[in-house]
Amino acid sequence: MTRQSFEQFIDEYRKKVDERLPLFIDNLNCPDALKEAMIYSLHAGGKRVRPLLLLSVIDSNRDIKESDFKAACALEMIHTYSLIHDDLPAMDNDDYRRGKPTNHKVFGEAVAILAGDGLLTRSFELISLMEDVSSETKIQLIRELSQASGAEGMVGGQVADLQAEGKSVSLEELEYIHQHKTGALMSFAVMAGAHLGNVTEDEKAQLRTFSQHLGLLFQIKDDILDVEGDSEEMGKAAGSDEGKNKSTYPRLLEMDGAKRKLHHHADMAIASLNSIRMDTTLLHGFVDYIMNRTN
Amino acid sequence: MTRQSFEQFIDEYRKKVDERLPLFIDNLNCPDALKEAMIYSLHAGGKRVRPLLLLSVIDSNRDIKESDFKAACALEMIHTYSLIHDDLPAMDNDDYRRGKPTNHKVFGEAVAILAGDGLLTRSFELISLMEDVSSETKIQLIRELSQASGAEGMVGGQVADLQAEGKSVSLEELEYIHQHKTGALMSFAVMAGAHLGNVTEDEKAQLRTFSQHLGLLFQIKDDILDVEGDSEEMGKAAGSDEGKNKSTYPRLLEMDGAKRKLHHHADMAIASLNSIRMDTTLLHGFVDYIMNRTN
Numbered sequence: 001m002t003r004q005s006f007e008q009f010i011d012e013y014r015k016k017v018d019e020r021l022p023l024f025i026d027n028l029n030c031p032d033a034l035k036e037a038m039i040y041s042l043h044a045g046g047k048r049v050r051p052l053l054l055l056s057v058i059d060s061n062r063d064i065k066e067s068d069f070k071a072a073c074a075l076e077m078i079h080t081y082s083l084i085h086d087d088l089p090a091m092d093n094d095d096y097r098r099g100k101p102t103n104h105k106v107f108g109e110a111v112a113i114l115a116g117d118g119l120l121t122r123s124f125e126l127i128s129l130m131e132d133v134s135s136e137t138k139i140q141l142i143r144e145l146s147q148a149s150g151a152e153g154m155v156g157g158q159v160a161d162l163q164a165e166g167k168s169v170s171l172e173e174l175e176y177i178h179q180h181k182t183g184a185l186m187s188f189a190v191m192a193g194a195h196l197g198n199v200t201e202d203e204k205a206q207l208r209t210f211s212q213h214l215g216l217l218f219q220i221k222d223d224i225l226d227v228e229g230d231s232e233e234m235g236k237a238a239g240s241d242e243g244k245n246k247s248t249y250p251r252l253l254e255m256d257g258a259k260r261k262l263h264h265h266a267d268m269a270i271a272s273l274n275s276i277r278m279d280t281t282l283l284h285g286f287v288d289y290i291m292n293r294t295n
Numbered sequence: 296m297t298r299q300s301f302e303q304f305i306d307e308y309r310k311k312v313d314e315r316l317p318l319f320i321d322n323l324n325c326p327d328a329l330k331e332a333m334i335y336s337l338h339a340g341g342k343r344v345r346p347l348l349l350l351s352v353i354d355s356n357r358d359i360k361e362s363d364f365k366a367a368c369a370l371e372m373i374h375t376y377s378l379i380h381d382d383l384p385a386m387d388n389d390d391y392r393r394g395k396p397t398n399h400k401v402f403g404e405a406v407a408i409l410a411g412d413g414l415l416t417r418s419f420e421l422i423s424l425m426e427d428v429s430s431e432t433k434i435q436l437i438r439e440l441s442q443a444s445g446a447e448g449m450v451g452g453q454v455a456d457l458q459a460e461g462k463s464v465s466l467e468e469l470e471y472i473h474q475h476k477t478g479a480l481m482s483f484a485v486m487a488g489a490h491l492g493n494v495t496e497d498e499k500a501q502l503r504t505f506s507q508h509l510g511l512l513f514q515i516k517d518d519i520l521d522v523e524g525d526s527e528e529m530g531k532a533a534g535s536d537e538g539k540n541k542s543t544y545p546r547l548l549e550m551d552g553a554k555r556k557l558h559h560h561a562d563m564a565i566a567s568l569n570s571i572r573m574d575t576t577l578l579h580g581f582v583d584y585i586m587n588r589t590n
Binding site: 034090091110113118121128129134138142143151155160163 | 320404433441455
């Protein structure tokens with residue numbers, strides 16, 4: 001319940017997440033190469049959107065506790081594992097991510113695959129180890145996280161995305177891909193914050209709607225940045241989706257249509273916050289932040 | 296608490312596990328290719344040692360319930376995902392397993408990686424969905440499963456195994472590899488059965504010792520079979536570890552020494568059952584079964 005601005009909150013808690021993430025791996029008793037590979041990708045300087053989203057929902061309801069960082073970091077580990085596996089030669093075959101060589105370029109493919117597996121597994125362990133949280137709530141988090149990140153969520157979206165490569169897909173198919181590949185985990189971030197923050201059932205329903213619009217907003221902005229963004233700021237070449245013949249919102253709807261859709265989802269996300277009684281300063285801030293981000 | 300022989304128990308429950316495994320994937324709402332790839336490897340005809348071990352510990356204490364199959368199948372899914380990832384070109388590069396083309400040979404590398412990720416994630420979900428089990432017990436199972444299968448367990452053992460390839464390792468290093476790569480999950484099978492079967496703390500300590508000897512027994516037998524086994528029965532070429540320049544017990548200790556070690560761990564496993572009050576018929580049966588298996 002910090003009464004600080006969105007920017008102050010993000011700066012403060014991004015630092016806290018960045019500090020804690022490697023510690024949750026560093027204390028593991030495992031081969032050095034595996035530990036280094038896991039920490040390398042966690043260090044790779046992401047925006048930490050998912051853990052910050054989770055923490056901001058909690059902070060809208062109660063003070064953030066040390067234990068909450070386990071859930072926040074678990075979520076970032078799932079996201080990081082998915083990037084390591086996505087970058088593999090058999091998948092997107094990317095040599096760089098955020099301006100740094102990808103995991104398999106540094107540690108080799110075998111260790112990269114296993115580092116991803118290790119991060120995925122560690123994330124469930126971290127939730128099981130949360131203090132001051134009932135076992136019922138932990139089981140709910142694990143159930144929802146496995147659904148959001150597994151075959152019915154992120155992994156399923158990734159397969160659909162692979163299958164769509166080089167084909168022209170409908171807007172419906174594109175939304176299926178994004179709702180699963182990125183939307184499900186963004187939704188989980190919001191809902192996990194709601195479960196941990198003891199939000200009422202009515203407010204959870206509103207937050208679920210909010211999270212769905214926010215997820216699409218995030219992805220449409222990503223597609224727009226891929227065309228219009230500054231390569232250096234993004235750490236990858238602008239136009240790289242285009243080059244891979246991937247379907248994107250600007251491709252399907254033209255740039256004007258994509259921007260109209262962006263604003264539509266921003267409006268809907270904000271509208272879903274109106275009937276929520278808790279302080280929504282941080283959540284409003286997230287909508288602006290995603291709309292205006294440059295990388 | 297069936298009063299049947301070990302062989303009757305194994306036959307009956309292996310069928311039950313075989314029936315249920317694909318059903319836990321078939322009801323998922325996900326792309327067909329992903330579902331087919333996951334089910335393909337679950338169908339690939341393993342011995343189901345881990346789920347049967349889990350169920351046999353439960354059956355030594357109380358009647359097996361439908362819900363127990365969720366834990367048993369979760370364990371087989373973890374084992375199956377590890378085989379899919381192990382077989383990849385970047386890892387062991389195996390084209391066949393148990394006489395069938397490996398997952399990536401049929402579905403391609405990208406889908407194989409994702410099928411493994413999906414199975415790993417689904418296994419945690421299945422435990423979270425168990426009925427008639429307290430949330431405390433489910434969290435204990437998830438914590439122990441993630442430790443047994445993650446960086447401190449199976450995944451760590453796999454990295455150590457990769458690093459040992461082509462090098463001569465000490466007996467200590469070989470035991471580290473096996474205790475992590477296969478032993479940890481075998482131990483989990485026994486301990487999960489103990490937690491679900493409401494075994495006393497004293498008996499759990501005995502079962503933990505039992506499970507550790509059983510895990511090493513299993514691996515030493517595997518190494519011996521790789522040299523002496525019938526290629527057709529095993530579904531892979533005899534001597535294939537030798538060909539890959541992998542360290543094995545027969546290499547380090549000569550065949551005689553490996554067989555002495557096999558009998559030592561069998562004796563120790565049986566000794567640890569002596570002070571257990573519950574019916575240990577099935578657990579004794581497992582020791583004989585692993586000692587005498589031909590594939």
